[in-house]
Amino acid sequence: MFTLTKSFALLATILIHLHTSAAAPTQARQAPRPSSPSGSGSQFANAPGGQRSAGGASTAPTGSSTPQDVTTGTACAVSTATIDTSGTTLPAPSFAPSFIGLGVGTQNYTCGSAGTYTSTGALAELFDVSCLVGQSSFSSLQSTAFAAWNSSTSTAVSSTSGVLSSANVISSPITLGQHYFITNPVTGSGLSPKWDFTSNALAGNADAFVVAAKVDDVAAPTGSADVDWLYLTNLTGTTGTLANEIYRIDTQGGQPPASCTSGTADITVKYTAMYWLTGGSF
Ligand SMILES: *[C@@H]1O[C@H](CO)[C@@H](O)[C@H](O)[C@H]1NC(C)=O
Ligand SMILES: *[C@@H]1O[C@H](CO)[C@@H](O)[C@H](O)[C@H]1NC(C)=O
């Protein structure tokens, strides 16, 4: 479990990396290679940002030395990885990636008077896949996770860690935190999405959350059963410093039936997605 002590260890590691890569490049740690950037045009090396951006920028574009993953302590390529939004019009990031969470959960809907479902939020567990980005399994994780979650008899989001490990999607899932909705803290009305790592990966860090606002959405390129891909940014006037931007991509499932009978009960629809968090101060 990530602790404040480990946060200092991470910072120290990065400083040592920066120091040693300047003084003795041959000692640089070999990180997994990011999967080939397929033309999204994203550039992180010049992005503003925190520690991880600085670590990535010192080694880009080869990624021969990268910061360690906060939860596993292993070297990983997250800060130099490409957020693959090809085939969509989502904007390129302005900050380097800092976390990749495999989200497994439910989208919630209520049946409106027009006989169609409208979104009432979502709840998901986010599992740390930040250091799997260079591995061959990475591109299919959301699909294998969805297959396991959708075929599980459980609908409880709290069961998703067990679902992933029993299906051997991830043998020992590490929980980054939760994604859920809260009342918009600035206006006091409407719902705002929140990503909250304060109870898991960044326990002890009261600011390890982000409340965001949607900037852009596009239909999932994978088909109409999958919820939209989104680009969100941290909501002005909120305090969490977990991320500056959030991408929801590689979605599987989550769409409601096309129509409903007004007055019927709310529904939850299972989904998975890759959440990429950029920037932030962790
Ligand atoms: C969404 O549904 C889950 C149950 O799957 C529930 O725990 C959660 O509170 C709901 N969230 C909202 C915003 O309704
Ligand atoms: C998810 O599971 C349900 C049965 O619970 C099934 O009807 C549906 O087709 C499955 N969805 C996908 C995309 O496999």
Ligand SMILES: *[C@@H]1O[C@H](CO)[C@@H](O)[C@H](O)[C@H]1NC(C)=O
């Ligand atoms: C939100 O992001 C902007 C830049 O995108 C940054 O200037 C601001 O400090 C961030 N707010 C917080 C609370 O991190």
